[in-house]
Amino acid sequence: MEFRMADAHDMGRVAALADRVFRPDRPRHMADVFPHLYARQNAHHWCIAEEAGHVISIVGAMVWTVILGGASVVVASVGSVATDERYRRQGISTRLLSLAAASLRDEGAHLMLISGERPLYLRFGARPIGLVEWYALPKAFVPSRAFEIRAVDPIRDSAAVARLYRCRSTRFVRPLPLLEVLLRQQPLTEVEEGKSAAFLAYERGVAVSYASVIHRPSCGRKASQLAEWAGDPNGVLDGLTRLPDWRDSGMTIPVLPEEGDLRGALAPLRPVRQTSFPWLAKIIDGVGLGRDLEAVWAELSAHPPRIEETGPDRYRVTRGEEAWEVDAATLTRMVFAHDVRERSTSLDDVWPSPAPWPAGLNFI
Ligand SMILES: CC(C)(COP(=O)(O)OP(=O)(O)OC[C@H]1O[C@@H](n2cnc3c(N)ncnc32)[C@H](O)[C@@H]1OP(=O)(O)O)[C@@H](O)C(=O)NCCC(=O)NCCS
Numbered sequence: 001m002e003f004r005m006a007d008a009h010d011m012g013r014v015a016a017l018a019d020r021v022f023r024p025d026r027p028r029h030m031a032d033v034f035p036h037l038y039a040r041q042n043a044h045h046w047c048i049a050e051e052a053g054h055v056i057s058i059v060g061a062m063v064w065t066v067i068l069g070g071a072s073v074v075v076a077s078v079g080s081v082a083t084d085e086r087y088r089r090q091g092i093s094t095r096l097l098s099l100a101a102a103s104l105r106d107e108g109a110h111l112m113l114i115s116g117e118r119p120l121y122l123r124f125g126a127r128p129i130g131l132v133e134w135y136a137l138p139k140a141f142v143p144s145r146a147f148e149i150r151a152v153d154p155i156r157d158s159a160a161v162a163r164l165y166r167c168r169s170t171r172f173v174r175p176l177p178l179l180e181v182l183l184r185q186q187p188l189t190e191v192e193e194g195k196s197a198a199f200l201a202y203e204r205g206v207a208v209s210y211a212s213v214i215h216r217p218s219c220g221r222k223a224s225q226l227a228e229w230a231g232d233p234n235g236v237l238d239g240l241t242r243l244p245d246w247r248d249s250g251m252t253i254p255v256l257p258e259e260g261d262l263r264g265a266l267a268p269l270r271p272v273r274q275t276s277f278p279w280l281a282k283i284i285d286g287v288g289l290g291r292d293l294e295a296v297w298a299e300l301s302a303h304p305p306r307i308e309e310t311g312p313d314r315y316r317v318t319r320g321e322e323a324w325e326v327d328a329a330t331l332t333r334m335v336f337a338h339d340v341r342e343r344s345t346s347l348d349d350v351w352p353s354p355a356p357w358p359a360g361l362n363f364i
Pocket of ligand 1: 021057081082083084087088089090091092093095115120123
């Protein structure tokens, strides 16, 4: 069996395995739903295991930049992890994940974001991070004021969406052509049955906010969750209340700690539950990540932490007189988790850093 990075010629067989595993009875191909991830130009970010000319296991990734609290960080979004049914439980995915981490790190990625929460990923050293408060917005919610709401046209409105999105201090960097493809092909503009679910809110003729809603098949055939938004949260809530076809249980709204303006607009509603993000993260280059966040930490603390690498997946964190020897999993939680027990309270002023928001992985 050969374990290696894929090339453009492999992508047909990669997509065929992904369809067999993830879409046995669904009409749309994985490659149509995730056009950038499955593009031939992205082949070198895939790890594959091959036997007798057959691709029998895959790990997909996209490498791109996120802005974390204003700092640029190269991350790898990892998904489409699959092994042919006949080859499972032999450690093949485990080996591919390690190969992926080494290769993505060589390419300059400092952090892996992995969709799904499996023992396989936890053993690999990925950990839950972040904090989300989930609200259930009732259809009868009365927004603070009315806006003019228009459906997003993927081509005509992409620049307005990009401009609003850029105002977020934590976000993915999405060049305009990429955003246009996402608006056209991802379930950003449509929920099932063609209901428009990405909109712009205008006030006095100026676009002041936009939002997109995702449809989760597990929640029935109706718009169910706010996927992403930017701008004035009151425009977002006004647009949401005008969408047809709500579920009886309401529209799910994820709110991050730094989104005080959305929380204020939702008052007097209270969150129905609180969780970490619905995906895992692993720092694969702690020294690189420390460099990326240096300016953010320097702004927040008189004694910013320093990260050194002491071995494979091993780090020393120092801050003033304090020092911690940690593995990559612990470092990931020190930097990005909100409920860490393993770190000193003296780190509270710099950690957790703002993290990419919960729906981010939907856009690979
Ligand atoms: C999840 C999936 C990718 C795992 O692939 P795999 O190649 O079987 O992965 P591994 O063999 O490395 O690990 C799987 C399990 O086998 C166990 N295992 C590994 N080697 C083993 C061996 N020699 N004997 C017995 N068990 C073994 C591992 O401990 C692991 O158990 P855990 O998940 O409970 O920790 C595969 O089951 C799959 O394709 N599932 C469907 C698609 C899917 O759900 N993908 C994940 C999307 S989030």
